[in-house]
Amino acid sequence: MSEYGFWSLLPPLAAIGLALRTKQVFLSLTLGIWIGWVIINGGNILSGSFDTLNAFVAVFEDAGNTRTVIFTLFIGALIALIQRSGGVAGFISLVKTKLESQEANNKNRNNRRLVQLFASLTGIVIFVESNISILTVGTLYRPIFDNLKISREKLAYLADSSSAPSCIIFPFNAWGAYIMGLLVMQGFDKPFATMMSALPYNFYPFLALGIVAYIIYTGKDFGPMKKAEQRAVEEGKLIADGAIPMISDEVSMLEAKPGIAHRSINMILPIVTMIIMMPMMLVYTGWSSLDTTDGSFIDLAFQAMGQGSGSTSVLTSVATALVVAIGLYKVQGLLGIKEMVDLSLKGMSGMVSLAILMVFAFALGSLCKELKTGLYVAEISKAWLSPNLVPAIVFLVSCFIAFSTGTSWGTFAIMISIAVPMAQSMGTDPHLAIAAAIGGGVFGDHCSPISDTTIISSMASASDHVDHVNTQLPYALTAGGVTLLMYLALGFLM
Structure with a gap:
């Protein structure tokens, strides 16, 4: 159990409370991290x-953290290029054409419904x-x-709401690879099969x-x-009086270059490349x-996904998409090399605040690991558990850990290692139990104001x-x- 006991909860709780009170995310995270290190230093x-x-400096000692920050900047560059090339405008034209074709009884209502559906399906x-x-x-x-x-x-x-849930339901990504790696550590020799067997119980x-x-x-x-x-x-x-958007329209949006054709392929191809x-x-x-001497290629491929590096794969995928986009736009004569370099830098600059926020989030996550915040919550909950209540309690504890720390992945690592045995x-x-730990992590992360996905959504x-x-x-x-009620019911029925 954490040597800091209840004090290990104070940094994330302070960050959450201040974020809700002041709407200043940077200040809230900084204060939470500072309080934690003061606690570790005995009040000094x-x-x-x-x-x-x-x-904050130590964040970059982890190669995975550094790759994630660089990937974030590359995403900004890719988005800027896609927008300037007319790819976004072409895609929007497709959506508008679809909306116009749906004009009927109640035009406005149908259009509003359809565009929300398209947005969710895209996610x-x-x-x-x-x-x-x-x-x-x-x-x-x-x-x-x-x-x-x-x-x-x-x-x-x-x-x-269409991002993390879909990443869990379709786990052919870094999420799935990470979870399979955790399952291997728990002794499952077929982690992909185990993960897919748990999926139907992952209700959230x-x-x-x-x-x-x-x-x-x-x-x-x-x-x-x-x-x-x-x-x-x-x-x-579009926003409430007095509300402060997390990023300005000028930074996040670029107009298509004047005089060029708007083609949706200029957006679709780079994104498909990433996928x-x-x-x-x-x-x-x-x-x-x-x-590689044992098993079929398909089995080995799934095993390799379980052992693969998620951060390396994400960074390489985005970098490849960038190269494809640059080549595509150059071949069409849409943008020059110098222009694309300048656009990439401008796109990266628009993501600097997000990259900084991710550094803050990583620093807070490392602090919670140092304080053993998640382990403290998990250990004190063991006294409540009975076989019938295991799924529900695992879900609740996972929710609280993810909400307090702002990370679903950290919650997976803590709770799967405890819930499985x-x-x-x-x-x-x-x-x-695996499904409850994963679902609770996603739910808590979904609700947390200090979660990176929640921040990025804003x-x-x-x-x-x-x-x-x-x-x-x-x-x-x-x-x-509803998920909690279902775990309570299954706990007594299974």
Whole structure:
């Protein structure tokens, strides 16, 4: 158990509370990290302050963290090139053409419903990486949502709620590779089969997407989202009075270059390249660790994905997409090399604030690991558990850890290592416990205002961050509440 006990909870709780109170994410994360290092130094404010600065530097000692930050900057470059090449404009033209073809009884309502459906489907289809999915949905659909007077909060919700759930449901990505790696550590010799066997019990992502579909189809929003949508429709205000968008329109959006044709292929091809490259790179980076003399190619490929480097695969996939985009635009004569370099730098600059926020989030995650925040929560919960309650309690504890730390992946690492042996020793189906740990991690991360995906959703949609959290929370809590009831029922039935 953590030697810091209850004090290990104070840094993430302080960051969360301050973020909700002040809407200043940078300040909130900084204060949370500073409090944690002061605690580690026994209350010495001076030493804690020096260690806080060193904690930010230490983020880059981890190659995976560095790759993620670089990948974020590359995403900014790719988005800028896609926008300037007319790819985004071409895609938007396709969407508008589809909307116009649907004009019938209630034009405005049908258009609003259809464009929200397209946005959600886009987020689901780009299951290769949650951040790519969010950034794509937010960037591409914001102009269309603005034209139809759909609130920025709704766009942020749709981007957020279609990203991580789809990454879990379709685990041919870094998420799946990471989870399979954790399962291998727990002694499962067929991690892919184990993960897929647990998937039907992972209720939260399915329910989250189900609520998205229900809200889009019926138009029956509830909670703060209902007020946001009424404000957008009746007053034409896309954000609330006094709200502060996480990123400005000028930084995040670029007009297509004047005088060029708008072709959707200029957006689709680079994105498809990313999607194809991701599983290929997972296999490539994990292949050298396998005994290739045993098993079929398909089995070895799945095993390699479990051993592959997610951060390397993501970075390589985005870099390859950048190369494809540059070559495509050069061949068409749309953009010159110097122009594309300048655009790439401009796109990267628009992502600097996001990259900095990710550094802050990584620093907070490392701090929580040092304090053993997740382990403390998990250990004290063991006293409650009985075989029938294992799935529900694992889900609840995973929710709280992910909400407090802002990371689903860190929660997976903590809870799978505890839930699996606990379920096996208490006679509970381990697949159910695995699903509860993963679902709880996604749910808690989905609700947390310090989660990187929640932050990115606000930035990609140019929404006020706290408004995004407040409007999304009732939908997430609804799916989470139903999930908890289902785990309670299955705990007594299985």
